[in-house]
Amino acid sequence: MFMNNNNKKINDIEAIPSLVQSKRQIDRYNLDIDAQAILVASRLMAAGAKLGHASEIHFSRFGLSTGRYRLLADLEDNEGEELPSQLAEHLGVTRATVTGLIDILERDGLVSRRATSEDGRQRTVILTEEGAKKLREMAPEHFARLEAMVGLLNIDERSVFLDLLDRVTQGISALTGELGSKPKGNISNE
Amino acid sequence: MFMNNNNKKINDIEAIPSLVQSKRQIDRYNLDIDAQAILVASRLMAAGAKLGHASEIHFSRFGLSTGRYRLLADLEDNEGEELPSQLAEHLGVTRATVTGLIDILERDGLVSRRATSEDGRQRTVILTEEGAKKLREMAPEHFARLEAMVGLLNIDERSVFLDLLDRVTQGISALTGELGSKPKGNISNE
């Protein structure tokens, strides 16, 4: 029984949560909770995990990870030159993570580090010509695939989806914040 | 300038992708791509990452990770007794990952392993009384938080969101599959 001859799509399982599952869980403990709300939350979690995994596969085709691509793209969006701390803020990750991303990108020749003149603690990150070339070469396929991903939605549906997703995203703070507190969207820095 | 006195919400950054960003990227390479489609894809990625992170914080309150909670919940849904391979399939992760999850859950006394009678290779995983108690105790807060997460959507909007999310989720295969192929949703096992 051959099955890992071409690719290994052995465990590409979806494991989609169903409404009856949600109902059963809630009923088990006699909770006064809307089963559909739980279903939405569960599905979004499953979708997020699936997308994260797919994203890594996508970028690995170009020798990148999701984080390293995002760093390169952000550099490109800022004239090819940024401080690690700026990158961390733009990407929404810690400076430690940025250090790791830069290490590998520098090893691969896609960015380089250079000391700044003003502040001896800072080290500017620069997009190399090779890095810019990498972005240029992958752009057509990258964006085509992203576009295809939402291809099952028409224009109007995309707007609606954006709106709803935005509100659910604000609600995510309900997982991390205090119980009973209202979601407050952005927790801006300062 | 105190800021890490209570909690450390220093890097709780959203880094929300904007439409102008998407436009700029597409224009840079003269691609024939709908900027809004890219925006939807980018936002969903950001939301997925944020939710994944929030989920880990949420479950760490109960001494669990997202994966370990899902394993316990799946056990509960199957009379408290499953094979590792069944768990892997239900959770959509590899058997190697399941082994790791069980290791820690067993160490913490929430599940136990037992050899099966029929097949000497199999080892049944059993939800212990302590594991069941853990689920029972965390259920109210867990489900309340999940419900709160989608609290900004009314009933109708939840239905619409589920529908749209489902279609986008099917589209995720556009990232991993062949270029130009139609999304086909589930890749069932067999």
Next chain:
DNA sequence: GAGATATAATTAGGTGCCTAACTATATAAG
């Protein structure tokens, strides 16, 4: 029954991201 092959679970090692601790530089207060 012996040898090849399949399967269940585990182990070994890798990636991506995290937090906490550290180093080096800068700045403010006495």
Next chain:
DNA sequence: CTTATATAGTTAGGCACCTAATTATATCTC
């Protein structure tokens, strides 16, 4: 000027999940 404190970046170590290789048992074929 010296000492305390803040900040930029890095290092060290951890967790979740992965793939590939390994071990042990089962099954199929001769």
